Amino acid sequence: MLMTSGPWVWIAGLLTLAIYSFLYKDNPFYKVAEYIFVGLSAGYWAVFLWWNYAYPNLFVPLGEGNYWNIIPIVLGFMMFTQLSKRTSWLVRFPLTFVLGVSLGLQVIAAVEGDMVPQLQGTFSPFAKGALFNTYNFWTSIGLIVLLVGVLSTLTYFFFSREHKGVLGVTSKIGVYFLMVAFGASFGYTIMARISLLFGRLHFLLSDWMHILR
Amino acid sequence: MSILERISNLDRRIIFLTVAIAVIVPLFLPLRLPIEVTPPVQQLYDVIDSMPARSVVLISIDYDPSGAPELQPATLSIMRHCFAKDLRVLVLGLWAPGVPLGVSALEEVAVGEFGKEYGVDFVNFGYKPGGAVTLVNLGRDVHDVCRQDHNGTPVDSLSMMDDVRAANDIGLVISMSMGIPGSDQWIWYYHARYRGNLATAQTAIGAPKYYQYLQSGQLVGLIGGMKGAAEYERLVGRRGLATVGMDSQSISHLLIIGFVLLGNIIYWLEKRKK
Numbered sequence: 001m002l003m004t005s006g007p008w009v010w011i012a013g014l015l016t017l018a019i020y021s022f023l024y025k026d027n028p029f030y031k032v033a034e035y036i037f038v039g040l041s042a043g044y045w046a047v048f049l050w051w052n053y054a055y056p057n058l059f060v061p062l063g064e065g066n067y068w069n070i071i072p073i074v075l076g077f078m079m080f081t082q083l084s085k086r087t088s089w090l091v092r093f094p095l096t097f098v099l100g101v102s103l104g105l106q107v108i109a110a111v112e113g114d115m116v117p118q119l120q121g122t123f124s125p126f127a128k129g130a131l132f133n134t135y136n137f138w139t140s141i142g143l144i145v146l147l148v149g150v151l152s153t154l155t156y157f158f159f160s161r162e163h164k165g166v167l168g169v170t171s172k173i174g175v176y177f178l179m180v181a182f183g184a185s186f187g188y189t190i191m192a193r194i195s196l197l198f199g200r201l202h203f204l205l206s207d208w209m210h211i212l213r
Numbered sequence: 214m215s216i217l218e219r220i221s222n223l224d225r226r227i228i229f230l231t232v233a234i235a236v237i238v239p240l241f242l243p244l245r246l247p248i249e250v251t252p253p254v255q256q257l258y259d260v261i262d263s264m265p266a267r268s269v270v271l272i273s274i275d276y277d278p279s280g281a282p283e284l285q286p287a288t289l290s291i292m293r294h295c296f297a298k299d300l301r302v303l304v305l306g307l308w309a310p311g312v313p314l315g316v317s318a319l320e321e322v323a324v325g326e327f328g329k330e331y332g333v334d335f336v337n338f339g340y341k342p343g344g345a346v347t348l349v350n351l352g353r354d355v356h357d358v359c360r361q362d363h364n365g366t367p368v369d370s371l372s373m374m375d376d377v378r379a380a381n382d383i384g385l386v387i388s389m390s391m392g393i394p395g396s397d398q399w400i401w402y403y404h405a406r407y408r409g410n411l412a413t414a415q416t417a418i419g420a421p422k423y424y425q426y427l428q429s430g431q432l433v434g435l436i437g438g439m440k441g442a443a444e445y446e447r448l449v450g451r452r453g454l455a456t457v458g459m460d461s462q463s464i465s466h467l468l469i470i471g472f473v474l475l476g477n478i479i480y481w482l483e484k485r486k487k
Contacts, residue, residue, distance in 0.1 A: 004227070023229045048309055053342050105345050113401030113431075121429025146428070184421050188438065192283065192417035194465045195439040198236050198458045199282025205240065212240055 013208035016200055070107050149177040219487075221479050228472065235468045239460035246347070246463050248456065253427055254444040256436020257412045258294070260385060266299040268384035269377050273399065274306035274315040280391035280416050281314055286455035287414040287442035288318045288389050294449050296327040296334070301373055303336040303383070305359065307347070307394040312340045312363065325454030332371040343393035343404045352380035352407035380407035391416045394425060400431055414441065 018033035058076075062069040075097055081090040125131055126147065131140045155167060156174030163171045206212040214222075217399040250258075261270065272291065276284045289322045295302050302323065303313045319337055331337075338359040341347050344433040345480060351358045355377055356368050370373050386409065396413040404411045413423055417438025426432040436445055440464060442455035 109401030112405035188417040
């Protein structure tokens with residue numbers, strides 16, 4: 001039976017059409033849907049942050065006698081001191097704390113999670129000296145292409161000398177690798193966008209209109 | 214106005230309409246184009262397939278409803294595979310709006326299809342705030358980070374969690390991710406410290422970046438976008454939304470390739486004319 005869904009599916013269906021109507025031209029239906037989205041998001045996140053971050057992680061443990069939590073609560077309230085010119089200097093303390101923690105985490109992440117394993121992954125097949133013995137032919141070719149790609153792309157971003165001669169040729173090869181990477185990203189982006197469109201159209205045709213089974 | 218000028222000034226709404234038609238028509242007239250399974254997806258399937266019964270798989274729901282068309286089919290297929298192999302599934306999420314999607318997937322697959330028991334075969338810890346800090350602590354002490362499940366039940370009263378205490382009790386982590394916090398944090402803060410098997414399912418936009426982690430061995434599998442989900446659906450032998458969407462994907466991709474070629478030909482002809 002057509003169009004017999006519940007009220008929430010109807011609301012979702014109508015809002016979807018209102019948002020897509022922008023593709024024709026800007027109109028009041030689109031504006032209404034946009035404002036509803038912005039308003040709901042603001043309200044949702046305000047309530048959400050309180051009940052999922054502040055209340056269970058700060059105030060509940062504080063009520064159970066964990067008085068160390070006073071420190072983050074005070075630091076949190078100090079963020080509001082920037083609202084007044086007279087007290088705005090106090091905001092440096094919580095910001096410094098956040099920067100320090102973030103930096104510590106990021107440095108470890110960059111070295112342990114990215115730089116070292118990626119260097120190992122790129123160079124270790126060659127360091128072992130057993131490229132064609134350990135891996136099959138096409139994997140070995142792939143690893144060589146990978147190494148050429150890494151080195152030539154790095155060369156492209158080496159700006160301390162003019163890109164002439166060997167440096168120029170290598171950086172030019174690096175540009176081609178970058179182009180292939182951008183092309184792959186563009187292709188994947190199209191795939192993602194079509195997936196989103198498919199998801200919405202499938203919802204409209206099946207969950208809302210019941211045309212599709 | 215010449216044909217060349219007419220085409221180059223084509224109303225973009227006509228392009229939108231043709232793309233919409235290219236997506237809709239295959240829904241009514243499915244072509245059932247073949248879906249080839251790629252090595253990154255096969256690798257993940259093989260890892261799950263080789264895990265001993267009652268091993269623990271942690272599925273992190275790191276997406277919201279906008280990522281659902283691409284990631285929810287993959288979540289459902291992975292859960293089907295896990296429960297078919299009698300693995301235990303632990304669900305949590307670094308994205309709050311993803312929690313209802315995780316709940317719905319568990320209700321559909323664990324309860325509806327496999328009749329699994331909550332607290333024994335699967336547990337849902339819901340949203341876990343804190344991103345990087347949470348993941349660092351999770352690997353050290355799961356019970357400390359997940360003191361209560363999604364419904365407020367204390368972790369100690371869930372029998373499944375008796376022998377799941379730290380990272381080495383978890384056989385595989387799969388981050389179903391569409392951004393930050395997500396797979397990046399799992400790789401940088403969890404895998405870098407605790408190692409173990411880590412895999413990811415990504416929206417298509419994010420997928421290219423993660424092939425490097427696959428090559429370096431930091432990931433044991435990668436599902437990229439709706440196509441990857443369709444491949445996994447094929448491996449578990451159950452057609453889902455991703456498989457249905459592949460015809461629409463293929464036709465609209467052909468159309469867009471046509472538009473790109475047409476645009477370049479017109480650009481080249483106009484340049485030549487000038």
